[in-house]
Amino acid sequence: MTVFLGCGFAAKYREGGGNLSVPLQWMLGLRRLKLDAIWLEILPATKNSRDDQAKIDNFQRRLREHGMTGRYCLVYQKPASDAHDLDGMRCIGLSKRELLERLAGPNTLLNLSYSVHPPFLLQFEHRIFCDLDPGEIIYWMTKMEMGQSHHHEFWTIGLNVNANDCRLPKLSFKWKTFYPLVDTKLVRAKPCPRIPKFTTIGQWYWDGMVEVSGEFPDLSKKSAFERYIDLPQLVPDAHFELAMNINGDDPELARLRKLGWHIADPHRMARTPCAYRRYLASALGEFTAIKGVDVSWRTGWLSDRAAAFLAMGRPVITEDTGAAKYLPRDSGFLFVNGADEAAEATEKVMAEWSRMSKQARQCAVEVFDAAKNLRKVLDL
Numbered sequence: 001m002t003v004f005l006g007c008g009f010a011a012k013y014r015e016g017g018g019n020l021s022v023p024l025q026w027m028l029g030l031r032r033l034k035l036d037a038i039w040l041e042i043l044p045a046t047k048n049s050r051d052d053q054a055k056i057d058n059f060q061r062r063l064r065e066h067g068m069t070g071r072y073c074l075v076y077q078k079p080a081s082d083a084h085d086l087d088g089m090r091c092i093g094l095s096k097r098e099l100l101e102r103l104a105g106p107n108t109l110l111n112l113s114y115s116v117h118p119p120f121l122l123q124f125e126h127r128i129f130c131d132l133d134p135g136e137i138i139y140w141m142t143k144m145e146m147g148q149s150h151h152h153e154f155w156t157i158g159l160n161v162n163a164n165d166c167r168l169p170k171l172s173f174k175w176k177t178f179y180p181l182v183d184t185k186l187v188r189a190k191p192c193p194r195i196p197k198f199t200t201i202g203q204w205y206w207d208g209m210v211e212v213s214g215e216f217p218d219l220s221k222k223s224a225f226e227r228y229i230d231l232p233q234l235v236p237d238a239h240f241e242l243a244m245n246i247n248g249d250d251p252e253l254a255r256l257r258k259l260g261w262h263i264a265d266p267h268r269m270a271r272t273p274c275a276y277r278r279y280l281a282s283a284l285g286e287f288t289a290i291k292g293v294d295v296s297w298r299t300g301w302l303s304d305r306a307a308a309f310l311a312m313g314r315p316v317i318t319e320d321t322g323a324a325k326y327l328p329r330d331s332g333f334l335f336v337n338g339a340d341e342a343a344e345a346t347e348k349v350m351a352e353w354s355r356m357s358k359q360a361r362q363c364a365v366e367v368f369d370a371a372k373n374l375r376k377v378l379d380l
C-alpha cells in the first residue's frame with residue numbers, strides 16, 4: 001500500500017522552516033514504519049513564475065537534505081483553483097505516470113488540513129482527513145464544504161473536541177484524536193543552553209476569521225500576548241524572545257522592546273527545518289500564549305512546535321486549551337493563566353531544568369512520537 005501525505009502549505013512558504021517541519025515529521029514517521037510513503041505537495045501558481053520556481057527549487061532542496069529524493073510529488077497547479085484536477089497539473093519529482101501507477105493500487109491519503117480537493121481527491125482509495133487547527137477548521141466546516149463529504153475518516157489534534165466542555169459546534173461525524181507529531185529519532189534531547197532564554201515562533205498578526213457569539217474577535221498572537229506583556233519585568237533573570245514576523249517599520253517592535261522583549265527575525269532564525277531545530281535548541285524552553293478561540297472553546301489543541309520543544313528536552317509554558325487532562329502528570333508542560341502564573345512557571349523551569357528536561361523528553365517519546373501516532377491513525 002502507498003501512503004500519500006497530502007499537503008498544501010509547505011512549498012508556498014519558502015522562508016518557513018517551522019512550517020515545512022510539520023509534514024516533515026509525518027514523512028519521517030512513515031519512513032520509520034517502513035511504508036511506501038509519498039509526500040504529495042500541492043502548489044498553486046502565482047503571477048510570479050520566477051518566484052514559483054524558487055519555491056519549487058527550495059522544496060526539492062529541503063527534501064533532499066532529509067533523504068527524501070524520489071519520495072515526493074510536487075503538483076504545480078496553473079492556473080490556481082480551489083478545484084484540483086490532475087489532468088491540468090504538472091508533476092515534479094514523481095512523474096504523473098508513476099503517480100497514476102500508485103493510485104491504481106491500494107493506497108491511503110493522509111489529507112493534512114484539507115490540502116487535496118476534488119476531483120483529484122476522489123482518485124484516492126482511502127481518504128483520511130487530518131485536522132491541524134480545530135478552532136478554525138471545525139468552525140468553517142459548519143459553514144461550508146471542507147472535505148466532510150469526501151473522506152472516510154476524520155482525525156484531529158483537538159484532543160478535547162468530543163468532550164462535553166468543548167464549545168466547538170458538533171458535526172455529523174465523530175472525530176478521532178491524535179497528538180501533534182514529532183520524529184523523536186531526528187529531534188533529540190540537547191544540552192542546557194548557556195542563556196536562560198524562553199522563546200516561541202509565529203505570526204504576530206492573524207487575518208483569519210472565526211465568529212464567537214456574533215462577533216469576530218482578534219485571534220492574533222498580539223492579542224493573546226497582552227495578558228503576559230509585562231512578563232520580562234516580572235522575571236528579570238530570564239531572557240524572553242519572540243521570533244515573530246513583524247515588519248521592521250512596525251511600531252510594535254519599539255513597544256515590545258521597551259517592555260523587555262527581545263525580537264528575532266523568524267525568516268532568518270528558522271528559514272529551514274535545520275535552522276528551525278537549532279533555534280528551538282537555543283532556548284531553555286518555550287513560552288507562548290494561545291489564540292483565544294482554542295482556550296475559550298476548550299478544543300484541546302497543542303502545537304507541533306511544543307512537541308518539538310519537548311523532544312529536545314525543553315519544557316513548555318503555555319495556556320491550557322483543555323489538553324492537560326490528556327497528558328501524563330509529568331509531561332514537561334506547565335499550564336498557566338495570566339502573567340503571575342507564567343512568572344512562577346518560568347522561575348520553576350530555571351530552578352529545576354534538569355529534572356523537567358528529562359520529563360519533557362520522556363513525554364515526547366511516549367506520547368508525541370510520529371511513528372506511534374501514525375500507527376494509530378493508519379490502524380497498523
